[in-house]
Amino acid sequence: MHTLVYDGTFEGLLTAVFEIYERKLYPVKLLKGEWRNSALFEEVIPVVTDETRAGRVLKGLRKKLSAAGVQRLYISHMAEIAGEDCNVLGFIRHAFDSEQNIEEDYANRYVMRLSEILKMVRREKHRMEAFVRFQKLNDGTFYAAIEPDFNVLPLLIKHFKSRYADQKWMIYDIKRNYGLYYDLHDTQFIEMNFDELNRPADVIAAYSEDEGIYQNLWKNYFNSVNIVSRKNTKLHVRHIPKRYWRHLTEKI
Amino acid sequence: MNVDRITEKLNILADAAKYDVSCASSGSNRKNKDKGLGNASNGICHSYTEDGRCVSLLKILLTNHCIFDCAYCVSRKNNDIKRAAFTVQEVVDLTINFYRRNYIEGLFLSSGIFKDADYTMERLVRVAKKLRTEHNFNGYIHLKSIPGASEELMREAGLYADRLSVNLEMPTEAGLKLLAPDKNRQDMIDPMQFLKKEIIQNTEEKKLFKNTPMFAPAGQSTQMIVGATRESDQQVLQSANYFYKNFNLKRVYYSGYVPVLADQRLPALNTAVPLVRENRLYQADWLMRFYGFHVNEIVNNQNPLLDLDIDPKLSWAIRNMQVFPIDINRADLQLILRVPGIGLLSAQKIVAARKFAGLGWEQLKKIGVAINRAKYFITCKSNEFERRDLTGQNIKQFIMAQSQSKYIKNTQTQLNLF
Numbered sequence A: 001m002h003t004l005v006y007d008g009t010f011e012g013l014l015t016a017v018f019e020i021y022e023r024k025l026y027p028v029k030l031l032k033g034e035w036r037n038s039a040l041f042e043e044v045i046p047v048v049t050d051e052t053r054a055g056r057v058l059k060g061l062r063k064k065l066s067a068a069g070v071q072r073l074y075i076s077h078m079a080e081i082a083g084e085d086c087n088v089l090g091f092i093r094h095a096f097d098s099e100q101n102i103e104e105d106y107a108n109r110y111v112m113r114l115s116e117i118l119k120m121v122r123r124e125k126h127r128m129e130a131f132v133r134f135q136k137l138n139d140g141t142f143y144a145a146i147e148p149d150f151n152v153l154p155l156l157i158k159h160f161k162s163r164y165a166d167q168k169w170m171i172y173d174i175k176r177n178y179g180l181y182y183d184l185h186d187t188q189f190i191e192m193n194f195d196e197l198n199r200p201a202d203v204i205a206a207y208s209e210d211e212g213i214y215q216n217l218w219k220n221y222f223n224s225v226n227i228v229s230r231k232n233t234k235l236h237v238r239h240i241p242k243r244y245w246r247h248l249t250e251k252i
Numbered sequence B: 001m002n003v004d005r006i007t008e009k010l011n012i013l014a015d016a017a018k019y020d021v022s023c024a025s026s027g028s029n030r031k032n033k034d035k036g037l038g039n040a041s042n043g044i045c046h047s048y049t050e051d052g053r054c055v056s057l058l059k060i061l062l063t064n065h066c067i068f069d070c071a072y073c074v075s076r077k078n079n080d081i082k083r084a085a086f087t088v089q090e091v092v093d094l095t096i097n098f099y100r101r102n103y104i105e106g107l108f109l110s111s112g113i114f115k116d117a118d119y120t121m122e123r124l125v126r127v128a129k130k131l132r133t134e135h136n137f138n139g140y141i142h143l144k145s146i147p148g149a150s151e152e153l154m155r156e157a158g159l160y161a162d163r164l165s166v167n168l169e170m171p172t173e174a175g176l177k178l179l180a181p182d183k184n185r186q187d188m189i190d191p192m193q194f195l196k197k198e199i200i201q202n203t204e205e206k207k208l209f210k211n212t213p214m215f216a217p218a219g220q221s222t223q224m225i226v227g228a229t230r231e232s233d234q235q236v237l238q239s240a241n242y243f244y245k246n247f248n249l250k251r252v253y254y255s256g257y258v259p260v261l262a263d264q265r266l267p268a269l270n271t272a273v274p275l276v277r278e279n280r281l282y283q284a285d286w287l288m289r290f291y292g293f294h295v296n297e298i299v300n301n302q303n304p305l306l307d308l309d310i311d312p313k314l315s316w317a318i319r320n321m322q323v324f325p326i327d328i329n330r331a332d333l334q335l336i337l338r339v340p341g342i343g344l345l346s347a348q349k350i351v352a353a354r355k356f357a358g359l360g361w362e363q364l365k366k367i368g369v370a371i372n373r374a375k376y377f378i379t380c381k382s383n384e385f386e387r388r389d390l391t392g393q394n395i396k397q398f399i400m401a402q403s404q405s406k407y408i409k410n411t412q413t414q415l416n417l418f
């Protein structure tokens, strides 16, 4: 067993694939993170991300997979789900080792696993599209904090940009500490510094005047549409798991 | 803004609108125009009520004043309740401000009938017009068409709304006569006919002229209340089928009657809402629309009622054991779709994956097939298969005994299908 440690980027992953084929490493274990040579029994090979090598692997993948297939692979990796690197790698190897396009070979465990990962990521993306709750700040920007299970913020750009084209907005992933900001023209990723001068509490002080009014109206609406004689808490919680509640205006 | 007054109106008029179960906001394709606000395409559930229904639209009545006296309706004339009415501007402001905060996909506006049909309809149209033309709002708008409104108003409504609906209310004309003596089934059918014609015409024009304005791009839908009158499921589903076929409806909604009035024509006030029946009707509806079932295969003179214990697909399968078992590695997609325990997605995956290699139980399980149900109806690449000569009744008992908990769960789910 060889253990490869790479930097977590997609290019890094592709470089690792290059090494594996070049040096005929098998079986392998792929880990994300810093390379430490202490306390490890197996041989640990640090992968130094290399754009040329990554580029060659990507070119090869494009021959084996459809454009949508490459895209799906990229998304599965970008989601940063713990412990899935080996499955992503398994998928890539299966693609290279087969004659035909394997994207629909669902009986293969890696193909199946990738389709499961994608399903999870898509569900999280849809949840964010649904559960983002903007709050209007004094300067007219609409601000929302999110804590998605996976890294899906980049997947939200298209939806929010084409929907809220006439208002400034920001969606901030407070778990991964970066956000997406739209300034009426373009979106960009930003990092905020919630230090002494810029605490979340101050953001609250910056709410626009009518923000509280509309939040209350929404809560009222949410309570009025409930039909008590149909109550079904289990179903309710299945649709909106409790971990999302803290950012939902109507559930706070 | 008088916050207290608006809050009170919202409470009254949202409460009165909630019995209309439709909340879909999908099926439109309205793009964001000129960097305006919003778009409408796939429809998102932004929240869920505590009874597990999707909250997608701001669903309110413009007013709950009404000159009619439909027995099943909380807003009926003779009911002693608080009345309220929004102004056009109030509805517009609420919609825009909720939308900007990502609470909703848009507006579903209905109304009690005040004065007459045209007077009411004109106001509904004015809200939609204002949203579209003054606020460049491209989110979803569903307007209720008031039976008896003039064709000009209906046409204008179609220019601004994504979806229009006329509720049939009762599955049969007799049911309607009994509970809503002021209403006339023909008054509901006429606007449906008109809308169908306009929608078809608009589609044709669109092919010729790219700039033809949209007309109700998400089509029309209707709702029937079930359990208020004595119609059988056969009558309900046949009626639904008739309207799907003849009026190109996008959706028929089934609303389990929630008792709101003590009246000898209606079920008693303490009657439970028929949730399981409602769920089975949606499943049957799904079978008709997506699984290629004909309505008579689901309900017929021998089986006028849906089985409440099991879903209608399983129910069909055990009545038609001569069709099974089918070979999963060879059968047509259409036939695979008829196997209990195999849903739309799994069926498509099966057909795609079997090109690579014959599928066995292990692979089917991975693909997402509910083996404990499907196993009675299929063979695959394996020597193991059901060899006993079981009757449909045996299978029903096995499946129910084995998955008791699952079925209980299923009955609580409104739209969790197969």
Ligand code: SF4
Binding pocket: B066, B067, B068, B069, B070, B073, B074, B075, B076, B077, B111, B112, B113, B180
């Ligand atoms: S016309 Fe509509 S609002 Fe009026 S009583 Fe009948 S169902 Fe209710």
